Amino acid sequence: MAKLNSTACTLLGFLHDRPMTGWDLAETVQLTIGNFWNMSRSQVYRELKTLEAGGYVVGGDRGARDKRHYTITEDGRVAFKDWISKEPGQEIARFPMLITVWFGDHLDQDDLGFSLGIHYQRHKKKLEFMQNVMDETDDQSTPAARALRFGYFYEKAVVDWFETLPWFGGEESSGDEPGEKRPSQPRKPSDFKA
Protein backbone atom coordinates (compact mmCIF):
# COMPACT_ATOMS: atom_id res chain seq x y z
CA MET A 1 0.00 0.00 0.00
CA ALA A 2 1.99 2.93 -1.26
CA LYS A 3 1.66 6.16 0.67
CA LEU A 4 -0.64 8.53 -1.17
CA ASN A 5 0.07 12.16 -1.79
CA SER A 6 -2.40 14.97 -1.70
CA THR A 7 -2.87 14.95 -5.45
CA ALA A 8 -3.95 11.33 -5.41
CA CYS A 9 -6.18 11.82 -2.41
CA THR A 10 -7.91 14.76 -4.02
CA LEU A 11 -8.73 12.53 -6.97
CA LEU A 12 -10.20 9.98 -4.61
CA GLY A 13 -12.40 12.71 -3.27
CA PHE A 14 -13.86 13.43 -6.68
CA LEU A 15 -14.27 9.77 -7.49
CA HIS A 16 -16.79 9.52 -4.69
CA ASP A 17 -19.33 11.16 -6.99
CA ARG A 18 -18.99 8.88 -9.98
CA PRO A 19 -16.44 6.89 -11.95
CA MET A 20 -14.37 9.10 -14.19
CA THR A 21 -11.61 9.00 -16.75
CA GLY A 22 -8.35 10.85 -16.26
CA TRP A 23 -9.58 13.46 -18.64
CA ASP A 24 -12.84 13.94 -16.75
CA LEU A 25 -10.98 14.28 -13.49
CA ALA A 26 -8.55 16.82 -14.84
CA GLU A 27 -11.41 18.88 -16.24
CA THR A 28 -13.45 18.64 -13.08
CA VAL A 29 -10.58 19.57 -10.85
CA GLN A 30 -9.77 22.54 -13.03
CA LEU A 31 -13.32 23.83 -13.08
CA THR A 32 -13.99 23.42 -9.40
CA ILE A 33 -10.96 23.70 -7.17
CA GLY A 34 -8.60 24.84 -9.91
CA ASN A 35 -8.41 28.32 -8.49
CA PHE A 36 -6.70 27.25 -5.34
CA TRP A 37 -5.38 23.82 -6.22
CA ASN A 38 -3.11 23.42 -9.17
CA MET A 39 -2.99 20.04 -10.81
CA SER A 40 -1.77 19.15 -14.26
CA ARG A 41 -3.34 16.59 -16.49
CA SER A 42 -0.30 14.38 -16.51
CA GLN A 43 -0.28 14.23 -12.76
CA VAL A 44 -3.79 12.90 -12.84
CA TYR A 45 -2.82 10.01 -15.07
CA ARG A 46 0.19 9.13 -12.99
CA GLU A 47 -1.67 9.22 -9.72
CA LEU A 48 -4.46 7.12 -11.16
CA LYS A 49 -1.89 4.45 -11.88
CA THR A 50 -0.56 4.66 -8.36
CA LEU A 51 -4.07 4.48 -7.00
CA GLU A 52 -4.87 1.45 -9.09
CA ALA A 53 -1.65 -0.29 -8.10
CA GLY A 54 -2.56 0.24 -4.46
CA GLY A 55 -6.10 -0.99 -4.91
CA TYR A 56 -7.71 2.37 -4.12
CA VAL A 57 -9.44 2.49 -7.47
CA VAL A 58 -10.24 -0.03 -10.16
CA GLY A 59 -9.94 0.84 -13.81
CA GLY A 60 -12.67 -0.33 -16.14
CA ASP A 61 -12.22 -1.66 -19.64
CA ARG A 62 -10.32 0.37 -22.14
CA GLY A 63 -12.66 2.06 -24.57
CA ALA A 64 -12.12 4.35 -27.50
CA ARG A 65 -8.74 6.05 -27.43
CA ASP A 66 -7.76 3.75 -24.57
CA LYS A 67 -9.98 5.64 -22.19
CA ARG A 68 -10.83 4.01 -18.89
CA HIS A 69 -13.27 4.88 -16.16
CA TYR A 70 -11.87 4.54 -12.68
CA THR A 71 -14.08 3.58 -9.77
CA ILE A 72 -13.16 4.14 -6.15
CA THR A 73 -12.93 1.07 -3.93
CA GLU A 74 -13.72 0.66 -0.28
CA ASP A 75 -10.00 0.92 0.48
CA GLY A 76 -10.03 4.12 -1.49
CA ARG A 77 -12.82 5.57 0.59
CA VAL A 78 -11.00 4.70 3.78
CA ALA A 79 -7.73 6.18 2.54
CA PHE A 80 -9.51 9.35 1.51
CA LYS A 81 -11.22 9.72 4.85
CA ASP A 82 -7.93 9.26 6.67
CA TRP A 83 -6.28 11.87 4.54
CA ILE A 84 -9.00 14.48 4.63
CA SER A 85 -9.22 14.16 8.41
CA LYS A 86 -5.66 15.26 8.88
CA GLU A 87 -4.68 18.80 9.65
CA PRO A 88 -4.28 20.67 6.34
CA GLY A 89 -0.86 22.16 5.66
CA GLN A 90 0.03 25.72 4.87
CA GLU A 91 -0.61 27.18 1.48
CA ILE A 92 2.06 27.49 -1.13
CA ALA A 93 1.99 30.00 -3.91
CA ARG A 94 4.00 31.47 -6.70
CA PHE A 95 2.82 34.76 -8.06
CA PRO A 96 5.21 35.78 -10.84
CA MET A 97 3.58 39.14 -11.27
CA LEU A 98 4.55 40.15 -7.79
CA ILE A 99 8.13 39.27 -8.57
CA THR A 100 7.88 41.64 -11.47
CA VAL A 101 6.64 44.29 -9.11
CA TRP A 102 9.29 43.52 -6.51
CA PHE A 103 12.07 43.98 -9.02
CA GLY A 104 10.27 46.85 -10.68
CA ASP A 105 13.25 49.17 -10.46
CA HIS A 106 14.99 47.10 -13.09
CA LEU A 107 12.27 47.83 -15.61
CA ASP A 108 11.08 50.69 -17.68
CA GLN A 109 8.07 52.01 -15.82
CA ASP A 110 5.81 52.20 -18.83
CA ASP A 111 6.57 48.65 -19.80
CA LEU A 112 5.90 47.59 -16.25
CA GLY A 113 2.57 49.38 -16.24
CA PHE A 114 1.60 47.78 -19.52
CA SER A 115 2.52 44.38 -18.26
CA LEU A 116 0.63 44.85 -15.04
CA GLY A 117 -2.34 46.16 -16.97
CA ILE A 118 -2.78 42.85 -18.71
CA HIS A 119 -2.97 41.08 -15.40
CA TYR A 120 -5.21 43.74 -13.93
CA GLN A 121 -7.71 43.18 -16.70
CA ARG A 122 -7.47 39.45 -16.37
CA HIS A 123 -8.20 39.60 -12.68
CA LYS A 124 -11.07 42.03 -13.14
CA LYS A 125 -12.65 39.53 -15.50
CA LYS A 126 -12.09 36.76 -13.06
CA LEU A 127 -13.57 38.77 -10.24
CA GLU A 128 -16.66 39.42 -12.30
CA PHE A 129 -16.90 35.74 -13.04
CA MET A 130 -16.54 34.82 -9.39
CA GLN A 131 -19.16 37.35 -8.49
CA ASN A 132 -21.56 35.70 -10.91
CA VAL A 133 -20.77 32.29 -9.55
CA MET A 134 -21.57 33.54 -6.09
CA ASP A 135 -24.73 35.33 -7.11
CA GLU A 136 -26.04 32.27 -8.85
CA THR A 137 -25.46 30.05 -5.86
CA ASP A 138 -28.63 29.71 -3.83
CA ASP A 139 -27.29 27.82 -0.88
CA GLN A 140 -24.24 29.60 0.47
CA SER A 141 -23.73 27.03 3.19
CA THR A 142 -22.50 24.08 1.14
CA PRO A 143 -18.84 23.14 1.24
CA ALA A 144 -18.46 23.95 -2.43
CA ALA A 145 -20.07 27.36 -2.03
CA ARG A 146 -17.76 28.16 0.86
CA ALA A 147 -14.66 27.19 -1.04
CA LEU A 148 -15.75 29.05 -4.16
CA ARG A 149 -16.53 32.09 -2.10
CA PHE A 150 -12.87 32.20 -1.28
CA GLY A 151 -12.19 32.70 -4.94
CA TYR A 152 -14.31 35.79 -4.89
CA PHE A 153 -12.58 37.25 -1.86
CA TYR A 154 -9.24 36.48 -3.34
CA GLU A 155 -9.92 38.10 -6.68
CA LYS A 156 -11.43 41.08 -4.94
CA ALA A 157 -8.26 41.51 -2.94
CA VAL A 158 -6.12 41.25 -6.04
CA VAL A 159 -8.15 43.83 -7.90
CA ASP A 160 -8.21 46.16 -4.92
CA TRP A 161 -4.49 45.81 -4.63
CA PHE A 162 -4.00 46.67 -8.29
CA GLU A 163 -5.95 49.81 -7.70
CA THR A 164 -3.45 50.92 -5.09
CA LEU A 165 -0.78 51.01 -7.77
CA PRO A 166 -0.03 54.30 -9.46
CA TRP A 167 -0.78 52.96 -12.92
CA PHE A 168 -4.33 52.27 -11.89
CA GLY A 169 -5.16 55.27 -9.82
CA GLY A 170 -3.44 54.53 -6.52
CA GLU A 171 -0.62 56.07 -4.47
CA GLU A 172 -1.90 59.53 -5.17
CA SER A 173 -0.13 61.20 -2.28
CA SER A 174 3.26 60.08 -3.58
CA GLY A 175 5.42 62.57 -5.42
CA ASP A 176 6.94 60.21 -7.94
CA GLU A 177 4.44 59.35 -10.61
CA PRO A 178 5.29 56.76 -13.21
CA GLY A 179 6.40 57.70 -16.71
CA GLU A 180 3.04 58.44 -18.27
CA LYS A 181 0.62 60.82 -16.68
CA ARG A 182 -2.41 58.91 -17.91
CA PRO A 183 -3.01 55.40 -16.59
CA SER A 184 -1.78 53.02 -19.24
CA GLN A 185 -4.30 51.58 -21.59
CA PRO A 186 -4.09 48.27 -23.42
CA ARG A 187 -1.99 48.68 -26.52
CA LYS A 188 -3.97 46.12 -28.41
CA PRO A 189 -7.17 44.55 -27.21
CA SER A 190 -6.08 41.07 -28.24
CA ASP A 191 -3.69 41.12 -25.30
CA PHE A 192 -6.61 40.96 -23.00
CA LYS A 193 -7.93 37.47 -23.34
CA ALA A 194 -8.94 36.05 -19.99
Added chain:
Amino acid sequence: MAKLNSTACTLLGFLHDRPMTGWDLAETVQLTIGNFWNMSRSQVYRELKTLEAGGYVVGGDRGARDKRHYTITEDGRVAFKDWISKEPGQEIARFPMLITVWFGDHLDQDDLGFSLGIHYQRHKKKLEFMQNVMDETDDQSTPAARALRFGYFYEKAVVDWFETLPWFGGEESSGDEPGEKRPSQPRKPSDFKA
Protein backbone atom coordinates in the same frame (compact mmCIF):
# COMPACT_ATOMS: atom_id res chain seq x y z
CA MET B 1 24.72 28.53 -21.18
CA ALA B 2 22.00 26.49 -19.54
CA LYS B 3 18.51 27.94 -19.66
CA LEU B 4 17.66 29.47 -16.31
CA ASN B 5 14.42 28.92 -14.48
CA SER B 6 12.53 31.46 -12.45
CA THR B 7 14.00 30.25 -9.20
CA ALA B 8 17.52 30.86 -10.40
CA CYS B 9 16.62 34.24 -11.87
CA THR B 10 15.02 35.36 -8.67
CA LEU B 11 18.26 34.59 -6.89
CA LEU B 12 20.12 36.69 -9.42
CA GLY B 13 17.79 39.51 -8.55
CA PHE B 14 18.75 39.40 -4.92
CA LEU B 15 22.44 39.07 -5.68
CA HIS B 16 22.33 42.52 -7.22
CA ASP B 17 22.34 43.95 -3.71
CA ARG B 18 25.35 42.12 -2.34
CA PRO B 19 27.16 38.79 -2.48
CA MET B 20 25.40 36.20 -0.39
CA THR B 21 25.67 32.60 0.70
CA GLY B 22 22.98 30.07 -0.05
CA TRP B 23 21.78 30.38 3.50
CA ASP B 24 21.57 34.16 3.29
CA LEU B 25 19.63 33.95 0.09
CA ALA B 26 17.17 31.43 1.42
CA GLU B 27 16.57 33.58 4.49
CA THR B 28 16.22 36.76 2.50
CA VAL B 29 13.83 35.26 0.03
CA GLN B 30 11.72 33.85 2.82
CA LEU B 31 11.56 37.14 4.70
CA THR B 32 10.79 39.31 1.71
CA ILE B 33 8.93 37.59 -1.09
CA GLY B 34 8.26 34.40 0.84
CA ASN B 35 4.57 35.20 1.09
CA PHE B 36 3.98 34.92 -2.59
CA TRP B 37 7.00 33.03 -3.80
CA ASN B 38 7.79 29.66 -2.34
CA MET B 39 11.37 28.52 -2.49
CA SER B 40 13.04 25.84 -0.46
CA ARG B 41 16.55 26.02 0.86
CA SER B 42 17.71 23.07 -1.18
CA GLN B 43 16.52 24.67 -4.34
CA VAL B 44 18.68 27.66 -3.61
CA TYR B 45 21.80 25.55 -3.38
CA ARG B 46 21.05 23.67 -6.53
CA GLU B 47 20.31 26.76 -8.55
CA LEU B 48 23.46 28.44 -7.27
CA LYS B 49 25.42 25.56 -8.73
CA THR B 50 23.63 25.92 -12.03
CA LEU B 51 24.25 29.63 -11.99
CA GLU B 52 27.92 29.14 -11.28
CA ALA B 53 28.26 26.51 -13.99
CA GLY B 54 26.75 28.96 -16.45
CA GLY B 55 28.97 31.84 -15.35
CA TYR B 56 26.11 33.94 -14.00
CA VAL B 57 27.65 34.05 -10.55
CA VAL B 58 31.08 33.36 -9.13
CA GLY B 59 31.48 31.60 -5.83
CA GLY B 60 34.08 32.93 -3.42
CA ASP B 61 36.43 30.91 -1.26
CA ARG B 62 34.98 28.30 1.02
CA GLY B 63 34.87 29.51 4.58
CA ALA B 64 33.69 27.98 7.80
CA ARG B 65 31.27 25.10 7.25
CA ASP B 66 32.09 25.28 3.58
CA LYS B 67 30.15 28.47 3.19
CA ARG B 68 30.66 30.51 0.06
CA HIS B 69 29.58 33.95 -0.96
CA TYR B 70 28.29 34.16 -4.48
CA THR B 71 28.72 37.29 -6.53
CA ILE B 72 26.70 38.10 -9.61
CA THR B 73 28.61 38.57 -12.86
CA GLU B 74 27.90 40.81 -15.79
CA ASP B 75 26.40 37.84 -17.63
CA GLY B 76 24.24 37.31 -14.59
CA ARG B 77 22.95 40.86 -14.71
CA VAL B 78 22.14 40.53 -18.36
CA ALA B 79 20.36 37.21 -17.85
CA PHE B 80 18.36 38.67 -15.01
CA LYS B 81 17.30 41.68 -17.00
CA ASP B 82 16.20 39.49 -19.88
CA TRP B 83 14.15 37.34 -17.57
CA ILE B 84 12.51 40.09 -15.56
CA SER B 85 11.54 41.88 -18.74
CA LYS B 86 9.42 39.00 -19.93
CA GLU B 87 5.71 38.79 -19.37
CA PRO B 88 5.09 37.19 -15.97
CA GLY B 89 3.09 33.97 -15.99
CA GLN B 90 -0.07 33.17 -14.10
CA GLU B 91 0.00 32.41 -10.42
CA ILE B 92 -0.06 28.92 -9.10
CA ALA B 93 -1.29 28.00 -5.68
CA ARG B 94 -2.17 25.11 -3.45
CA PHE B 95 -4.31 25.90 -0.47
CA PRO B 96 -4.88 22.65 1.42
CA MET B 97 -7.29 24.24 3.83
CA LEU B 98 -9.70 24.99 1.02
CA ILE B 99 -9.59 21.36 0.04
CA THR B 100 -10.62 20.56 3.56
CA VAL B 101 -13.50 22.95 3.20
CA TRP B 102 -14.44 21.65 -0.22
CA PHE B 103 -14.71 18.09 1.07
CA GLY B 104 -16.20 19.27 4.33
CA ASP B 105 -19.17 16.92 4.10
CA HIS B 106 -16.83 14.03 4.76
CA LEU B 107 -15.86 15.44 8.14
CA ASP B 108 -17.37 15.88 11.53
CA GLN B 109 -18.40 19.53 11.60
CA ASP B 110 -16.90 20.25 14.98
CA ASP B 111 -13.58 18.80 13.97
CA LEU B 112 -13.72 20.83 10.81
CA GLY B 113 -14.43 23.99 12.76
CA PHE B 114 -11.57 23.28 15.11
CA SER B 115 -9.20 22.68 12.26
CA LEU B 116 -10.27 25.82 10.47
CA GLY B 117 -9.96 27.76 13.70
CA ILE B 118 -6.27 27.08 13.84
CA HIS B 119 -5.80 28.53 10.40
CA TYR B 120 -8.09 31.42 11.14
CA GLN B 121 -5.95 32.41 14.09
CA ARG B 122 -2.79 31.97 12.10
CA HIS B 123 -4.03 34.26 9.38
CA LYS B 124 -5.27 36.85 11.83
CA LYS B 125 -1.76 36.99 13.27
CA LYS B 126 -0.32 37.28 9.85
CA LEU B 127 -2.71 40.04 8.91
CA GLU B 128 -1.75 41.96 12.00
CA PHE B 129 1.89 41.51 11.09
CA MET B 130 1.31 42.69 7.55
CA GLN B 131 -0.58 45.68 8.83
CA ASN B 132 2.40 46.61 10.97
CA VAL B 133 4.77 46.17 8.09
CA MET B 134 2.64 48.51 6.04
CA ASP B 135 2.25 51.06 8.78
CA GLU B 136 5.96 51.19 9.36
CA THR B 137 6.72 51.75 5.71
CA ASP B 138 7.16 55.44 5.02
CA ASP B 139 7.44 55.34 1.28
CA GLN B 140 4.55 53.36 -0.15
CA SER B 141 5.75 53.84 -3.70
CA THR B 142 8.77 51.57 -3.73
CA PRO B 143 8.60 48.24 -5.51
CA ALA B 144 9.08 46.38 -2.25
CA ALA B 145 6.33 48.34 -0.54
CA ARG B 146 3.96 47.59 -3.39
CA ALA B 147 4.64 43.89 -3.34
CA LEU B 148 4.40 43.69 0.43
CA ARG B 149 1.17 45.58 0.32
CA PHE B 150 -0.21 42.68 -1.62
CA GLY B 151 0.47 40.52 1.41
CA TYR B 152 -1.76 42.77 3.45
CA PHE B 153 -4.61 42.67 0.96
CA TYR B 154 -4.28 38.95 0.65
CA GLU B 155 -4.36 38.25 4.36
CA LYS B 156 -7.23 40.66 4.75
CA ALA B 157 -9.20 38.72 2.17
CA VAL B 158 -8.43 35.43 3.86
CA VAL B 159 -9.53 36.69 7.25
CA ASP B 160 -12.67 38.26 5.81
CA TRP B 161 -13.45 35.01 4.10
CA PHE B 162 -13.04 33.06 7.31
CA GLU B 163 -15.55 35.37 8.89
CA THR B 164 -18.14 34.39 6.33
CA LEU B 165 -17.98 30.83 7.64
CA PRO B 166 -20.54 29.77 10.21
CA TRP B 167 -17.91 28.80 12.75
CA PHE B 168 -16.68 32.36 12.86
CA GLY B 169 -19.88 34.30 12.75
CA GLY B 170 -20.87 34.13 9.07
CA GLU B 171 -23.73 32.62 7.07
CA GLU B 172 -26.22 33.81 9.63
CA SER B 173 -29.22 33.68 7.33
CA SER B 174 -28.69 29.99 6.67
CA GLY B 175 -30.77 27.46 8.54
CA ASP B 176 -28.16 24.80 9.02
CA GLU B 177 -25.78 25.79 11.77
CA PRO B 178 -22.77 23.64 12.51
CA GLY B 179 -22.66 21.28 15.47
CA GLU B 180 -21.79 23.71 18.24
CA LYS B 181 -23.79 26.83 18.80
CA ARG B 182 -20.81 28.83 20.03
CA PRO B 183 -17.98 29.52 17.62
CA SER B 184 -15.27 26.99 18.29
CA GLN B 185 -12.45 28.06 20.53
CA PRO B 186 -8.93 26.74 20.57
CA ARG B 187 -8.76 23.54 22.53
CA LYS B 188 -5.23 24.23 23.64
CA PRO B 189 -3.36 27.45 23.11
CA SER B 190 -0.24 25.65 21.96
CA ASP B 191 -2.07 24.86 18.75
CA PHE B 192 -1.92 28.47 17.83
CA LYS B 193 1.68 29.11 17.03
CA ALA B 194 1.99 31.27 14.00
Added chain:
DNA sequence: CTGGGCATGTAACTCGTTACATGATTAG
Protein backbone atom coordinates in the same frame (compact mmCIF):
# COMPACT_ATOMS: atom_id res chain seq x y z
C1' DC C 1 35.69 22.43 27.69
C1' DT C 2 31.59 20.05 26.27
C1' DG C 3 26.99 19.33 24.51
C1' DG C 4 23.11 21.14 22.09
C1' DG C 5 21.46 23.85 18.76
C1' DC C 6 22.34 26.56 14.60
C1' DA C 7 24.41 27.38 9.99
C1' DT C 8 25.71 25.33 5.85
C1' DG C 9 25.60 22.23 2.32
C1' DT C 10 24.58 17.60 -0.28
C1' DA C 11 22.02 13.59 -2.06
C1' DA C 12 18.01 11.01 -3.11
C1' DC C 13 13.56 10.92 -4.02
C1' DT C 14 8.89 12.51 -5.32
C1' DC C 15 6.17 15.64 -7.65
C1' DG C 16 4.99 18.76 -11.49
C1' DT C 17 5.69 20.18 -16.41
C1' DT C 18 6.53 19.76 -21.23
C1' DA C 19 6.50 17.43 -25.24
C1' DC C 20 4.73 14.01 -27.78
C1' DA C 21 1.73 10.13 -29.89
C1' DT C 22 -2.50 8.73 -31.67
C1' DG C 23 -7.24 7.55 -32.38
C1' DA C 24 -12.23 9.93 -32.39
C1' DT C 25 -15.17 13.28 -33.79
C1' DT C 26 -16.79 17.02 -36.29
C1' DA C 27 -16.91 21.01 -39.79
C1' DG C 28 -16.45 22.19 -44.40
Added chain:
DNA sequence: CTAATCATGTAACGAGTTACATGCCCAG
Protein backbone atom coordinates in the same frame (compact mmCIF):
# COMPACT_ATOMS: atom_id res chain seq x y z
C1' DC D 1 -14.02 12.45 -47.40
C1' DT D 2 -10.47 14.89 -45.68
C1' DA D 3 -8.54 18.31 -42.51
C1' DA D 4 -8.79 20.16 -38.23
C1' DT D 5 -9.59 19.80 -33.69
C1' DC D 6 -10.53 17.33 -29.49
C1' DA D 7 -10.00 13.56 -26.19
C1' DT D 8 -6.99 10.46 -24.21
C1' DG D 9 -2.89 8.77 -22.62
C1' DT D 10 2.48 8.12 -22.10
C1' DA D 11 7.35 9.22 -21.43
C1' DA D 12 11.11 12.06 -20.22
C1' DC D 13 12.76 15.72 -17.95
C1' DG D 14 13.15 19.48 -14.67
C1' DA D 15 11.69 21.42 -10.27
C1' DG D 16 10.54 20.92 -5.36
C1' DT D 17 10.85 18.26 -0.93
C1' DT D 18 12.78 15.39 2.64
C1' DA D 19 16.31 13.46 4.91
C1' DC D 20 20.71 13.64 6.14
C1' DA D 21 25.79 15.00 7.23
C1' DT D 22 28.79 17.88 9.52
C1' DG D 23 31.31 21.61 11.36
C1' DC D 24 30.77 25.99 14.14
C1' DC D 25 29.41 28.60 18.06
C1' DC D 26 27.58 29.76 22.39
C1' DA D 27 25.45 28.65 27.08
C1' DG D 28 26.45 26.26 31.00
